[in-house]
Amino acid sequence: xxxxxxxxxxxxxxxxxxxxxxxxxxxxxxxxxxxxxxxxxxxxxxxxxxxxxxxxxxxxxxxxxxxxxxxxxxxxxxxxxxxxxxxxxxxxxxxxxxxxxxxxxxxxxxxxxx
Amino acid sequence: xxxxxxxxxxxxxxxxxxxxxxxxxxxxxxxxxxxxxxxxxxxxxxxxxxxxxxxxxxxxxxxxxxxxxxxxxxxxxxxxxxxxxxxxxxxxxxxxxxxxxxxxxxxxxxxxxxxx
Numbered sequence: 001x002x003x004x005x006x007x008x009x010x011x012x013x014x015x016x017x018x019x020x021x022x023x024x025x026x027x028x029x030x031x032x033x034x035x036x037x038x039x040x041x042x043x044x045x046x047x048x049x050x051x052x053x054x055x056x057x058x059x060x061x062x063x064x065x066x067x068x069x070x071x072x073x074x075x076x077x078x079x080x081x082x083x084x085x086x087x088x089x090x091x092x093x094x095x096x097x098x099x100x101x102x103x104x105x106x107x108x109x110x111x112x113x114x
Numbered sequence: 115x116x117x118x119x120x121x122x123x124x125x126x127x128x129x130x131x132x133x134x135x136x137x138x139x140x141x142x143x144x145x146x147x148x149x150x151x152x153x154x155x156x157x158x159x160x161x162x163x164x165x166x167x168x169x170x171x172x173x174x175x176x177x178x179x180x181x182x183x184x185x186x187x188x189x190x191x192x193x194x195x196x197x198x199x200x201x202x203x204x205x206x207x208x209x210x211x212x213x214x215x216x217x218x219x220x221x222x223x224x225x226x227x228x229x230x
Binding site (some may be wrong): 001003041042043044045049062066089101102103104105106 | 205
């Protein structure tokens, strides 16, 4: 099955700085990679996703890059704000066959220091 | 607005009680629903995949007789934790996906289960 590794587990940055979270996956069949933000006690919320036919995607201060050959993808948050503080999960999913289950990374707790 | 409704949001009950959690898809027909469990400071672990009209598929290590899943309609799936014990205390979250490929999953608000 798929195995998704995520680093770092915790990340502290000063407000205004950039934050980068990296993930690797093992199953070459995975071709959809969402990123979720989860605040304490709440449900994960999709913040950005990328498909394997795209190398980079950007949405305002958030960007995701994908290197399908190396099987790794990253989340970049620029100009961080205190409200960005949360736990972020990367995930991988095949879009063909089976039940298309999502495999989550272990999570990164991001703290943005005002 | 909310796409997925999950109830209850919080349950506290005695050991040995069975607890039912509902997950409803509000805006579309969900052919597939997923049930996750999340322990404090850990990731979401898939427990089972629920398909409308058929038996759920359980992940390795998840007891199907302990965690009963029913997906009787395209908008409702239920998870029943039978004879719950303190070690079953966790955050249970459902997610739904439409039958079309290339669609993201939408998560419910989760149910925090505390067994005394």
